[in-house]
Amino acid sequence: MSQRAFLRNLARGEAYLQEAPTLWDVTFQTAVAQAELEAREYAGHYHRVAFHRPDGTPVHIETTRPELIPSVVALIAHPDDERYQPLFGTTVTSPVFGVEIPVLPHPAAERDKGAGIAMCCTFGDLTDVQWWRELQLPVRTVIGRDGRFSRETPEWLAGDRAAAAYEDLKGKTVHTARELVVAKLRETGDLVGDPTPTQRMANFYEKGRQAARDRLDPPVVRPQRRPRRPRSGTRCSPAAPRSSGSRRTCGTATTTGSAASTATG
Numbered sequence: 001m002s003q004r005a006f007l008r009n010l011a012r013g014e015a016y017l018q019e020a021p022t023l024w025d026v027t028f029q030t031a032v033a034q035a036e037l038e039a040r041e042y043a044g045h046y047h048r049v050a051f052h053r054p055d056g057t058p059v060h061i062e063t064t065r066p067e068l069i070p071s072v073v074a075l076i077a078h079p080d081d082e083r084y085q086p087l088f089g090t091t092v093t094s095p096v097f098g099v100e101i102p103v104l105p106h107p108a109a110e111r112d113k114g115a116g117i118a119m120c121c122t123f124g125d126l127t128d129v130q131w132w133r134e135l136q137l138p139v140r141t142v143i144g145r146d147g148r149f150s151r152e153t154p155e156w157l158a159g160d161r162a163a164a165a166y167e168d169l170k171g172k173t174v175h176t177a178r179e180l181v182v183a184k185l186r187e188t189g190d191l192v193g194d195p196t197p198t199q200r201m202a203n204f205y206e207k208g209r210q211a212a213r214d215r216l217d218p219p220v221v222r223p224q225r226r227p228r229r230p231r232s233g234t235r236c237s238p239a240a241p242r243s244s245g246s247r248r249t250c251g252t253a254t255t256t257g258s259a260a261s262t263a264t265g
Helices: 002-011 066-071 126-134 160-167 174-188
Strands: 015-022 037-052 058-063 072-077 091-093 100-105 117-121 191-205 220-227 247-250 253-258
Touching: 002 015, 037 066, 037 174, 058 066, 058 117, 066 072, 066 117, 066 160, 066 174, 072 126, 117 126, 174 191
Parallel strands: 072 100
Antiparallel strands: 015 220, 037 058, 037 091, 037 191, 072 117, 091 100, 247 253
């Protein structure tokens, strides 16, 4: 019944193909539903890392995912956090890679967690998906469906400094990339102190022993078929294809893609 309903949407031009984040198991090479995840305690380490304002002043964040620094798109703090209010609307550069990113407010930021300001990467977890969608941030994916870092240098890391730093990460697993990035942070002096052990709740795929954040390395970005959601009081009608790079909100994701009257895969 659901397949037939979707085919009817497709024929009417009420569905389109888009790139969207997906929970993906790199071992079974399949998408995983949120219902298939279960929360368990998971050991990790907080890394206190320095980003830099234009005048060189450091802005410290604490992260358990330093390997995702090459995919960072913003630093985010709570709008009522007085410590970071002067930074909203300004930019900082990422350590090691030197990529300029904005500092933005969002109410989902936790003031009492870590340094109270977090890096948003695409994608480390579902909070990153929320921030990316609601703040209309760019997609900077470095981990592929095989669970390894891209073997091609991403366009936002094309500068000499960033490209040289990324070279060692090409084709590496998440664990190896984490070790390499931490070593680079030590070399540049952007890692403050030693990593601090922590126990936290993490999502696990019910069929696997590894945490979802490691076995389901991203969420990855892959094509998805979605029905158009009409505005209240209106009816969806067939739409002309949008140009590549246009943005649209549909369902739970705002993504880069184009309308499609047919879909494959």
